[in-house]
Amino acid sequence: MPGATVTFHGGVREIGGNKVLVEDGPDRVLFDFGPSFSRRYDEFYLNFLQPRSTSPVKDLLEFDLIPRIPGLYSREALHGADLAYEAPQIHALFLTHAHFDHAGYLEYIDPDIPVHLGPDTKTLLDTIQASGTVGYGIHPWNLLTAGTPVRIGNIEVVPHPVDHSIPGAYGYVIRTSSGTAVYTGDFRQHGPRAELTEKFLGAAAHEGPTALITEGTRVGPDPRRNFSEQTVRSEVDRVLEGCPDLVLGTCYPRDVDRIVTLYEAARDADRAFVVSLKTAFLLTAVAGRPGFPKVPVPGQTPDLFVYGRPKRRYYKWEEPFLEGALDAEYVRSNGRRLFLMLEMMHFPELIDLRPPKESPFIYSMSEPFSEEDLEAEVLQNWLEHFHLRKHSLHASGHCSAPELLAMAQHLRPTRTFPIHTEHPDDFHPKGATVVSPEKGVAYPVGGT
């Protein structure tokens, strides 16, 4: 019998879309299952041009944008596809974290396949589902306990919390009959929970892994500065200091650490922090939960307010936050006492908000990798039109390339597989064998 193998069905030469299949004899376990927003995806689907909800797998298979794995998809998701429904042949799916490029295709998976995930990730998925249009389907959800192994036949999976730009992320140690693989998921060493990552790497080294499956987001050309959360905070303080006008900002909607950092900066500068209805819902959902930082809570924290963006109709989940919500008129006349978070898709609010010229706009997200990024161009057009001053202040959710090299050199696996990167060939840890994986090819987990 051949030994255990690992096959990459996504995350290959692309950032996101991880789909990692580990097989050991008859046992088959998937790690992450998110959409690939690769160039190939963009060649066929764009903005409102998306796969049909009635035949999603068919529409993705047409362009080879989702793997042709038998016994994985639900009967419903396979509707119309030339891949027949079969009873599950995948025995479990482990999720590293709640970002869309890792969890976004859960909805298509057979409802009989159990999904293992951290409790905080489950909280986030529930929150995202309740306040948006994304669904994750119905599955047996098994909540993991840090450090407690889960056995799936020959395969034993040990979950370890790591730090990432969303709370509740896990990395995995995957023990098989022919060696141990370490899968990092997305992680960083410079964030507020860096000690989690350190512990994970310690546990990983202790296993003497034969395979390392690492994210490599920042391998290759890396325009990102290695800011820590603390650096972001002090730079934001500098922007707020002495600013006579409204301060605007934007960050990733589920980056709870960043929301807290920006809130605290606002509070200490005697400004109220004003968030969207969606952020208000998220903060309420995660408040007081053990795996999350201490967050400001709408309706309880005195210097936190909600911006009640005018809409024809509000969703049920938005209604509790409308009472006492601020409108554009209020923000316009009290700008110097406010720090308003505004997502890019809500930029038309600027037409009513009319921030004074030269008002700061704190852009707390990663810079685009490509110069031809249409979204970045549109953002720039809006900022220029309203004469806003952009301050790019962001701590990445990902390890820097030197940190990844140091990890690979320390773990000394037989093979290192860089995924979740556009530049796997640029990863050269000293003395290590790097395999730049091809999509759909099975590689041995073990070996010396």
Ligand SMILES: [Zn+2]
């Ligand atoms: Zn992520």
